[in-house]
Amino acid sequence: QKGRFAHFMIKEAFDQPESVVNTMRGRVNFNDYRVVLGGLRSQLANIRRSRRIIFSACGTSFHSCVAVKSIFAELTEMPISVELSSSFLDEQLPIFRDDVCIFVSQSGETKDTLLALEYCKERGALCVGVTNTVGSTISRETHCGVHINAGPEISVASTKAYSSQFIALTMIALQLSDDNMQKVARRTEIINGLYRLSDDLRKTLELEPQIKQVAEQLKTARNLIVIGRGYQSATCLEGALKIKEVTYIHAEGILAGELKHGPLALIEASMPIILIMPKDRHYSDSENALKQITARMGKPIVIASAEDTSPLFNDLQTLRVPQTVDALQPLVNIVPLQLLSYYLAVARGIDPDSPRNLAKSVTTA
Ligand code: UD1
């Protein structure tokens, strides 16, 4: 089942060029730029008429919702919020009949997400599932939904489900916005990006030997900071979660805009830092963050675009990834962090498929 790989985690990370295609198969038509999700067809008008969309999920699935929040809002022009399922009930969030609630879960069995689903159903909201497991409780209990079709994910640390959830959610936004003529150019750009995605992921996975070396370098680290902003906010959080989950290193995802509001105090020569810095509209802000870090003797490893020749990287280690559409760039940029967490675990003698204290499916609240 693991083929040439030593663990499911790395096998599943390497599945991604294929699993993302399976998520889009029969749903994205790259000739006429249409997206049709069979599972949403009957409710499309109701979703478009709703007052707002609320995403709810846990862990990595929560991060996939955070990752698509801004493109979802941009395409649908609807108010969007993203809520952790575990705090949904604690906060007794007000939910109404004209709300659409989207529950994202790889397993479809996460208790906290199920409780949030029951809560929203009782209040009359339209409940949509985005699940990987056909026949799972969330898939059955939601009014409609989308199976992400990533294939079984065995490793406790989620990798390919994250990219497929991201794509499924992006496809929902593309389908919801296909009646808006003002979005044609943006939709076309994204669909072209989705067409190239599998190749982009394949090229990114070629960083494996370089990432193994970085893991050797960082294997005794006690802390690790992952910094980024804009579209990469979720990448920081998800990268840090992956690292803490399988390496037991204390890792923190920090949004670059927040640096000077506290985290800058952590920066010094010995603090391991990864800075995610794609060429997008936040680039000059990221340059500022990089200058703030290097001025305090920080030496970040930069995840940068392959074409970026910035002299700011001269004395720094860089992991060069293919550049794609801004809203899809997180799909590419998470890959080096998935591989790094895997190789850090291996270098530290940890079995990444069985991290301590964790279960693949969290069926208790
Ligand atoms: C469906 C078939 C697929 C077939 C395709 C052909 C299934 C599971 N899928 O895919 O095998 O190739 O038609 O047209 O038989 N749903 C929920 N909640 C969820 C996820 C899904 O209610 O969390 C519902 C959907 O609303 C839909 C059904 O489950 O009614 C299947 O969803 P999905 O597999 O995404 O639909 P298709 O892509 O159309």
Ligand code: M6R
């Ligand atoms: O099955 P789900 O997607 O609902 O699971 C949610 C989280 O428990 C899960 O993503 C967890 O954070 C992963 N182990 C992260 O790699």
